[in-house]
Amino acid sequence: MADTIPSSGDEQRERKRKLETPSCSASSASPKSLPFPADDGDDLLSEEDELASDEEEEYQRQVDDSDGFDVDYLPHPLGGLVPNEMKDDYSPFYTFLYSKLGIHCYNLQKETNFKLIRIHKYNTNKGGYPFAFYITLDAADTRNNTPCTFQTCVVEYPTPEWGYFSVWTELSRLKVPNGPRATSDVCNERRWRDEAVDDFYKGKMPNWLTKDELAAATDKGQYYELQESDLLGNEWLQLYAEFAFHVRWRGHGGLPSFLPLKMKKVIVQTLESGEDPPHLKLKSNNAIFYMSFRAGNGDPTGMPVVYHAMIRETMDGKPGHIVLEVQCWACKASSE
Template identity: 65%
Template sequence: MSDFEIVIPKCRTGQRKLRRRPPRAVRNYSSDEDYVDPAEEEEYYRQVRESNGFDVDRCPLPDGGIFPHLLRDKYDYPFHIGLFGRLGLHCYNLQKGANLELIGINKYNSEATGLYVEYITLEAMDTFNNSPCSFQTCVSKYIGPEYASLNVLTELCRLKVPSGPWAIPTGDERQWKDEAIDDFYKCKLPDWLTKDRLAASTNKGQFYELRQSDVQINQWLHLYAEFAFHLHWIGYGKKLKSFLPLDIKKVIIQTKESGEESPRMKLKANNAVFFMSFMANGDPSGMPVEYQAIVRRTMDGKPGHIPLDVDCEAYTCEDESPMPIQKLETPRCSPESSVPVLEEVYWSEDDEMDSEEEEEYQRQVRESDGFDVDYFPLPCGGIFPHEFEDMFVYPVKLGLYSRLGLHCYNLQKGTNLKLIGIHKYNSETSVRFGYYITLEAIDTYNNSPCTFQTCVTEFYPTPRDGIFTLHTHLSRLKVPNGPRATSIYLEKGWEDEAIDDFYKGKMPNWLTKDELAAASDKGQYYELQESDLLGNEWLHLYAEFAFYWRWRGYGSLTPFLPLKIKKIIIQTQESGEESPHLKLKANNAIFFMSFKGNGDPSGMDVEYQAIVRKTMDGKPGHICLEVQSWAYEAP
């Protein structure tokens, strides 16, 4: 199929006004089952007011209300919820000049009145500066033939706001300002656009056909196409993900204003109509199908507001005379998919583990390598699970250990993974302290997020040596649970014989200028330049380990970051006179570091000296840091 039968948009009778939610019906308690404790109901409405609907416990109100959904896996969510979350981010990006992209969805709350309303809390990443954030968006949906087959409206789009009393209710903020929209964009959606009628248009400046580069740069065009695809297969649910990405064939934009001088500016117009043709990666129908979609975008100028009106038709591509494909209809009152809700499990201190439980515990340890283990009351220790309510709030050392695992992986794989947040960790106590950490990371080379696992053990110093030692035994992308062909302990075991004796034994003394000048092999040393520090952020990680070791009982050290590194000298066994900066990439090296904090826990002006010895035994996921640190009052 090459050409489409198209009609230039004409404003038909009747103007479109966005639906407003009808007032809540008067409640009648028909039976004891309908009764809700007034105190419970009052608490429900307090939560709604103070969280704007985003953080609400379940309350069985007879006339509905807001119903919470928690997802077991933030990457596994209903297809339409992913679209709504991305639409909220898209609105925020247009208004704020950001570039937030969806990472995962933590939860969403549903409300059914005259519209379907979703209150979505998600995780996003601003790819301009690789900064993660929690985000909230409220999206309403209406399906019906009155103005368009699908109308979607964002009412709130914002960085996550703490719950609490509000000086001004958000009702006015969410209210759509219909008078701000020109009548040109209020009529029913236009029919499809043909080449002949486009050529016959008296105002060709209203139209702009996008180039392929425009589609590549403006990824939100795929979002618009996915809304149309979702509309046509609205009962298909999450299975639509298997047919992505969509292949956009053509996009023509229409605005009321002519744009002959700079037609590409139509992409940034607040109000525009998009005529789109696309194909899926395969098709739910099992046939080669091409889709025609019309998407109308309008913005009333209020923060967090963007509606999309969407219509879509599909045609087979096999015959010379394309045949339309019927939409897959879904009952309007039924949910699109069932979403698992987290169940809370409580254990009593009196619980005792029987032989079956112990066998189950050992199976979970074997099949998850220690990363996914339920709580078992082992009297002699073992692996214990810990989860965080907020993946961005975690102990200082857990953040350091996570970054060390990522650093090891980056060195060995040539990636640039950075920590976003920590989902959970399991602790193990034996002759050392072990941590099995599951975290969220992103590779800044290609902005791809991933779930990562690292196993780190710590050896606290004795009064004799004063060395804080850390080993990573596993540093990897998350591995599915299941039976293992080989024991993980072979992979985790450290190969001490692979390390040269030069890097074993006692740590060296601090390196003075005189000692450096008197060194018989000056090629072993390299003093880093300022550019080296900028290009190797993991040097700050090494300094933070030394800082943490000095103040390990202090609690949060974040207020004193970032550290200001004054000087670093690297020593290796090998000389490096030809390319001394390559010492930064050496598997084994000793770092002499001096730095200051951004303020200091002591309340004084303090400078630190640290020695960090890095060794790697050549096995995947293995790195060892040995750390010593001293503090001196700055001169």
């Protein structure tokens, strides 16, 4: 049988795929088995517009050797990773949040206490889907003031049909030196183990708790209402609330001016019950958080508002992996 000769369109689609992301990024295989939009081929380049192959090879070498974190700008309409710099410490706000999420994941798994110092740069996958952010930042462990350069790759995926927003880390690590490495190892490091997460934490988000439901479930030990000491001892809860605030006001340019958020009530739910003491639920790899909070310095609406948020946290047991699914809505303060 004669060999099949790929068409020009097939070749260009393959070149576009290679340019978009590292070969095994979660952007092409998400932990929630997310669908890809159809490629209609409208953005394919003509032969005379293609970049020289040596430029593409150098770009691909940089992507492969750095896992997407250290890449020069390649002006190519087919897509690819595009370097960006922060406008200030908080802008874009989502990059600030994604940086802190990567550090939070690392701290949970390594029992460290790294804090964000400064974001160096971030690369985004132009034209890619889902949207990936390769962030390089400075951090320091507050217990011994040890500085480090940190890398995290965060992927976001809005789910308008279900009314909430998903974000997950596929890499959260101290900076790895650039250079050739085994592709299979990197792919395995990125790949999400969906089978490791109980079905209780999958599918649509649960409904907001009624008082009767909370009372009944609390008796079974699945819920725990956090105390003031819990909030003070777990600063990452503020990060989860900031994610919810960001999701509610996505696209608003001035959200940092309304921080810090003021927590009113936080309830955590786990499949397991009977932890002793119950605040150990905060250390669970998988949990659902029900939060009520206010903006700390006015509000984007100009009115007194209380926000309700549900945040589902899941981890698959692999280093550098955490998923947050976030839903948030606003209520007039008098309605509580």
